[in-house]
Amino acid sequence: MKRLITLTVNGTPYEVAIEPRQSLLQLLREELHLTGTKEGCSEGECGACTVLLDGKTVDSCLIFALEAQGREVTTIEGLAHGDQLHPVQKAFAEYGAVQCGFCTPGMILSAKALLDSNPHPTEAEIRQSIAGNLCRCTGYVKIVEAIQAAARG
Amino acid sequence: MKNFAYFDPTSVGEAVQLLQQHGGQAKVLAGGTDLFLRMRRRALMPEVVVDLKRIAALSDLSYSAAAGLCIGATVTHGEVVDHPAVQQHYGALATAANWIGSLQTRHRGTVVGNLCNASPAADTAPALLSYGAIVTIVGPDGQREVPLEAFFQGPGRTALGPAEIVTTVRLPAASERRGWGFGRRTRTVIDIALVSSCAVVQAHNGVCGEVRISLGAVGPIPLRATRAEAVLQGQQPSAALLAEASRVAAEEARPISDVRCSAAYRKDMVEVLSKRCLESALSMLQML
Numbered sequence: 001m002k003r004l005i006t007l008t009v010n011g012t013p014y015e016v017a018i019e020p021r022q023s024l025l026q027l028l029r030e031e032l033h034l035t036g037t038k039e040g041c042s043e044g045e046c047g048a049c050t051v052l053l054d055g056k057t058v059d060s061c062l063i064f065a066l067e068a069q070g071r072e073v074t075t076i077e078g079l080a081h082g083d084q085l086h087p088v089q090k091a092f093a094e095y096g097a098v099q100c101g102f103c104t105p106g107m108i109l110s111a112k113a114l115l116d117s118n119p120h121p122t123e124a125e126i127r128q129s130i131a132g133n134l135c136r137c138t139g140y141v142k143i144v145e146a147i148q149a150a151a152r153g
Numbered sequence: 154m155k156n157f158a159y160f161d162p163t164s165v166g167e168a169v170q171l172l173q174q175h176g177g178q179a180k181v182l183a184g185g186t187d188l189f190l191r192m193r194r195r196a197l198m199p200e201v202v203v204d205l206k207r208i209a210a211l212s213d214l215s216y217s218a219a220a221g222l223c224i225g226a227t228v229t230h231g232e233v234v235d236h237p238a239v240q241q242h243y244g245a246l247a248t249a250a251n252w253i254g255s256l257q258t259r260h261r262g263t264v265v266g267n268l269c270n271a272s273p274a275a276d277t278a279p280a281l282l283s284y285g286a287i288v289t290i291v292g293p294d295g296q297r298e299v300p301l302e303a304f305f306q307g308p309g310r311t312a313l314g315p316a317e318i319v320t321t322v323r324l325p326a327a328s329e330r331r332g333w334g335f336g337r338r339t340r341t342v343i344d345i346a347l348v349s350s351c352a353v354v355q356a357h358n359g360v361c362g363e364v365r366i367s368l369g370a371v372g373p374i375p376l377r378a379t380r381a382e383a384v385l386q387g388q389q390p391s392a393a394l395l396a397e398a399s400r401v402a403a404e405e406a407r408p409i410s411d412v413r414c415s416a417a418y419r420k421d422m423v424e425v426l427s428k429r430c431l432e433s434a435l436s437m438l439q440m441l
Contacts, residue, residue: 001156020202021154023189042193044186045343047257056231056260062189063261064182066159067204110256131342132255 005069009034010078018065025049027065028075036076036105040134047133050106051075057113059132076105079112088112088150095146099137107133111147120151154193161204165211165291165320168203172316173293175201181318182206183227184262186254187270211320216242221326224264226319230277231259243324245333245351249280255343265319268304271311271374272345278305278375279351279367280335284324292317305374329362331355332437334430337369338422340413346370347414348422350402352430354385356438361385366398366427371406371419378402381427390435399428 002017009032016031028034028051037060040048044059051060052074079086085093088111098104107130114121114129121129126147127140135143162168172179180199182188183206191197205211206227213225216238224233230250233239239247253259253267253276267275268288278301286301293316301322304312313319337349349369355362364385366378381402388394408419435441 003159019156020159021156021192043190044254044258047255050257053260057257058260059186059257062186064159064185064189064202066161067182067185067206069161113256129256132257 003066005066007068007070008072010074016065020064020066022065023061024051024053024063024065024068024073025060027068028060028073034075034077038102038105040102040106045134046103047106047110047130048103050109050133052109052113055113055116057110057132074109076108079108086112087153088115088147091146091150092143095142095149097138097142097146103133103135103137107135107143111143111150114147115151121147123148155195155198157192157199158201159204160201161207163207163209165208165318168205168208168318169292169316171201171203172318176315179203181269183266184229186258186262187266205318213321218326220323222246222324224322224324226265226321227263228265229260230254230262230264230267231256233264233277234259242327243280243284245280245283245335245353246277246324248335249277249337249349249351252276252337252339252346258343265322268301268322269311269313269319271305271307271309273308273372273374274346274349274370275375276337276346276349276369279349279369280353281322281324282367282375282377283333283351283353283365285365287323287325288312288319289321289323290317291320296320302377307373327355329355329357330438332434332440334433336426336429338414338426344413348406348408348419348426350423350426350430352427352434354431354434354438356390356435356440359440360387360389362387366402366430368402368406368423368427371408371423373407376405378405378423378427380405385431390431390440395428395431395435398431399424402427 038048040046044062049061179201182204211226214228233250288304335351338347353365364382381398384398403424406423408416410416
């Protein structure tokens with residue numbers, strides 16, 4: 001019942017045998033052992049499972065792994081270059097935008113996707129771009145400040 | 154989730170054939186934001202899933218002054234929000250689609266898939282109704298067109314027959330400039346609409362021409378407030394007339410009370426939102 005799919009994750013091609021019912025999130029965490037992407041609600045409401053699929057933010061818990069055949073996925077693991085953190089990651093660390101860290105991978109990917117297409121967002125645009133990423137710890141203030149700082153460069 | 158056989162056909166004909174072959178055991182997959190959840194909760198346990206996303210013809214989102222706007226079955230809400238022709242000629246639709254879920258949801262969920270789920274609260278429905286949308290359906294017996302009003306038949310029910318799929322939703326081109334307004338009440342940014350209203354108005358020489366007022370989440374299906382429309386059609390707009398039209402729109406709404414809010418609130422908000430939508434539409438036409 002398993003099917004073989006090929007996809008690129010963080011620039012690396014993979015060939016994986018998976019069952020049709022497995023989600024992209026399961027493929028990333030359980031087959032590829034990329035556990036940076038988190039399972040929060042499994043309903044596409046919290047954004048903890050956010051990854052980039054062909055450059056666009058998506059909730060990986062709602063996507064069948066099979067749908068990622070031939071596609072490019074970017075997870076949080078794909079942002080840093082060795083020891084060099086991505087500017088958004090650095091800003092999150094410097095501005096105290098991380099408490100428990102569970103929302104953080106998804107939050108950072110949403111922020112990165114925003115800045116990739118809109119390098120100078122307003123505060124409203126920042127808040128809209130992370131509307132699909134829930135945080136129970138921070139109250140969002142530091143997260144917004146970190147994204148503003150990353151935008152300033 | 155129960156396992157299933159997955160197919161990703163490359164033509165509409167192939168997809169229809171698969172649906173015919175497997176009957177009620179097959180479900181169609183586009184964005185998956187609803188289907189995946191229902192399968193995960195085992196509300197649906199199809200043996201076969203037919204993914205439409207590799208059918209190139211269904212991903213078309215295009216506009217021409219002659220044919221209007223064509224939205225293919227696999228076009229996402231995000232693509233509709235970002236499309237310049239939608240923003241310019243169908244502004245209420247761009248605004249409505251932007252309300253749906255989060256960016257993550259809009260990057261996957263499709264306009265057509267959302268319509269096929271036929272929630273009475275579907276966000277794009279009032280805008281599509283006000284722009285006179287027509288649905289194209291393809292099945293074993295061929296192709297047919299159904300106006301969106303007739304496509305919705307009840308909560309979760311549409312005019313789709315067995316082995317039929319919607320291939321496009323088309324919004325006709327307007328003969329002249331239109332003003333519009335879209336309003337919605339909601340508990341949180343990513344929650345569904347409590348109540349929504351959309352007005353699209355054409356006018357010339359200070360008199361209202363075609364007026365369309367559509368309401369969401371206040372009946373078993375998204376509906377047109379045709380009596381409210383008649384209040385304004387052919388008339389010179391005034392504050393009093395707008396107030397009257399909005400009052401009539403609230404009378405036409407048939408909301409229920411549910412976990413999100415009461416029927417009384419929904420009725421009140423139909424009046425408030427419809428008035429704001431009409432004001433917005435008319436000021437775009439510089440008639441207010």
